[in-house]
Amino acid sequence: MRITSIFIFVFSLLSVSVFSQSKKEEKKQDSIKWQYKPNFTVGVDVLNLGAGFFGDRQLVQGFISSRINRRVHAIIDIGYDKNIYKKNGYDAKADGLFAKIGGFYMLSMDPENNLNGFYVGGKLAGSFYNQEYMAVPVRGINNDGVSLSFDPSTQSSYWIEASLGARVQVFDSNFFLDVNVQPRYLAYSSKQDEIEPMIVPGFGKSSGSFNMGFSWSLAYKF
Numbered sequence: 001m002r003i004t005s006i007f008i009f010v011f012s013l014l015s016v017s018v019f020s021q022s023k024k025e026e027k028k029q030d031s032i033k034w035q036y037k038p039n040f041t042v043g044v045d046v047l048n049l050g051a052g053f054f055g056d057r058q059l060v061q062g063f064i065s066s067r068i069n070r071r072v073h074a075i076i077d078i079g080y081d082k083n084i085y086k087k088n089g090y091d092a093k094a095d096g097l098f099a100k101i102g103g104f105y106m107l108s109m110d111p112e113n114n115l116n117g118f119y120v121g122g123k124l125a126g127s128f129y130n131q132e133y134m135a136v137p138v139r140g141i142n143n144d145g146v147s148l149s150f151d152p153s154t155q156s157s158y159w160i161e162a163s164l165g166a167r168v169q170v171f172d173s174n175f176f177l178d179v180n181v182q183p184r185y186l187a188y189s190s191k192q193d194e195i196e197p198m199i200v201p202g203f204g205k206s207s208g209s210f211n212m213g214f215s216w217s218l219a220y221k222f
Contacts (some may be wrong), residue, residue: 009046031209041065042221043178046081057083057185061098061202063178063217070114071106076121081201084209088207089137089147090198094155096129098202104163115221116168123161127202130154136195150192152190157200182213 041064048059059080082095104121118160131154136146165180186209189197196207204211204216 002106006084014222018144036068039067039222041067041176041219041221042218043176045215047214047216057081059083063219065219067101067102067115072103072111072139073106073119073121074103075121075123076101079202081127081129081202083199083205085199085205087198089135089145090133091135091147092133092198094129094199094201096127096201098125098127098129100125100161100202102163103162104165113169118166119163119180121162121163124158124205125202126156126158127200128156129154129201131192131197131199133192133195150156150195153192154169155190155192155197156187157197157203159184159186159200159203167214176213176219178215178217178219180215184211184213185209186211191209 005113009200042062043065044062045059048057048061052058059076059079061081063075063077065073065075077098078098080096081098083093085092100123102121104119107118107120110116130146130152132152133150135149137145137147139145154178154180155208161181161182161184163182165178167176167178169176184203186200186206187201189200191197198207200203204213
């Protein structure tokens, strides 16, 4: 009985030691498997860039993304937006820079190329811009429709942006097509004389807090 107890005790120690060593090896393999190596994909939104030649909006934007692990990518967007707003008695224009930072998660990937697939993500965004209201509708003394103009001013706005899209390799090259839609919620905006912004560079035209964006980009993986 005593020998059996000693055997069980020794066997338990060996089992714990082997199990502990096994766990360490698994963690070591995982750390090697998910070890980050510098990688970058740079893209330019060619759709909105081309549309600027035929409309009032001039939007130039691009992104830099880096793969953190097998499914998670970090991303930064930078751009310049210039547009006008003429609707419901308003006559305004705005232009400025904007930036977004966030990431996305690959929902599904091509077994032969795990950079191809569908993804979902989110970003925090901000815009610093110049605006000018040439006409803002107000009610006169006799409820007559009149308008006021305001001097140019510098403003800032911040929003939360979701993204749902897909990334596909162009043949066997390092080029990719990246297409996504971007539901947006305007969280905060500075105001000039308590006027709600009708146009925010990077966010778009909107008399409310919600808006939708779309991009079609050509990207290159370094």
